Amino acid sequence: MKTIDTIIFDLGGVLIDWNPEYVFLKAFNGNNEKMRWFLDNICTMHWNENQDAGYPIKQATKDLVNQYPEYKNYIEMYYGQWEQMLGGEFSGTVNILKALIEEKKYKIIALTNWSNETFPIAQKRFDFLQWFEGIVVSGDEKTRKPYKDIFNITLNRFNIKAENSIFIDDNIRNIEASNNLGFNGIHFKSPEKLIQQLTPYNIHL
Structure with a gap:
C-alpha cells in the first residue's frame, strides 16, 4: 500500500x-435553451479558463464584446455579477x-x-x-x-x-x-x- x-x-x-447558470438562467428569464446556447457559444468555459490562467478580466470582457457586440450586456454580466455564481x-x-x-x-x-x-x-x-x-x-x-x-x-x-x-x-x-x-x-x-x-x-x- x-x-x-x-x-x-x-x-x-x-x-x-460555482455555476454561471445561477446568473444566466435569471438573465434569460428562465429560458434554459437560450442560456445554454449563450454559455456554450459566447461566454464559454474555455473563455473563462483563460481568465483562470491569469488573463485580465477587463480585457477579456472587452475582447468578447468587440467580437459579439449584440451580447454586450450579457457578456458584461458574467464578471459583473460573478459573485452571484457562488452558490x-x-x-x-x-x-x-x-x-x-x-x-x-x-x-x-x-x-x-x-x-x-x-x-x-x-x-x-x-x-x-x-x-x-x-x-x-x-x-x-x-x-x-x-x-x-x-x-x-x-x-x-x-x-x-x-x-x-x-x-x-x-x-x-x-x-x-x-x-x-x-x-x-x-x-x-x-x-x-x-x-x-x-x-x-x-x-x-
Whole structure:
C-alpha cells in the first residue's frame, strides 16, 4: 500500500458550488435553451479558463464584446455579477476536509483553476479556505490545470511527491493529467463516494 502524506483538493465543484447558470438562467428569464446556447457559444468555459490562467478580466470582457457586440450586456454580466455564481459550500466535502485536518497525518493543499481577480471574493466568504497549508491559484501562476506546469509548481512549492499524494478533482481531464504525472487521482462525484474512494489508501472517515 502506498504511503499517503499529502491530500490535494480542487475547490470549485468539490468544496465550492460555482455555476454561471445561477446568473444566466435569471438573465434569460428562465429560458434554459437560450442560456445554454449563450454559455456554450459566447461566454464559454474555455473563455473563462483563460481568465483562470491569469488573463485580465477587463480585457477579456472587452475582447468578447468587440467580437459579439449584440451580447454586450450579457457578456458584461458574467464578471459583473460573478459573485452571484457562488452558490455556497458543499458541506459534506467540507466535513471530510475538516476530518482529514483533525487527523494531523496529512499535508492538506488546494489546487484550483481560479482567476486571481475573483479568488479574494471566495476567500472572504468561505472560512474553510484558511484551513489549508497552502493554496495554488492558477491565476497567480499564469497557468492552469490540466497543464503539467501547475502540478509541478504545487509539488515543488510544498516539497511533496506525486506518488505520495492524492489529488481530488471533479474534472476527469484534470484527474487524467495528474495520473500521468504519478499522482493518485480521485475523480470526485459526491462526498459519500469520496469517503469510499479514500478507503483503498487506508483513510477511513
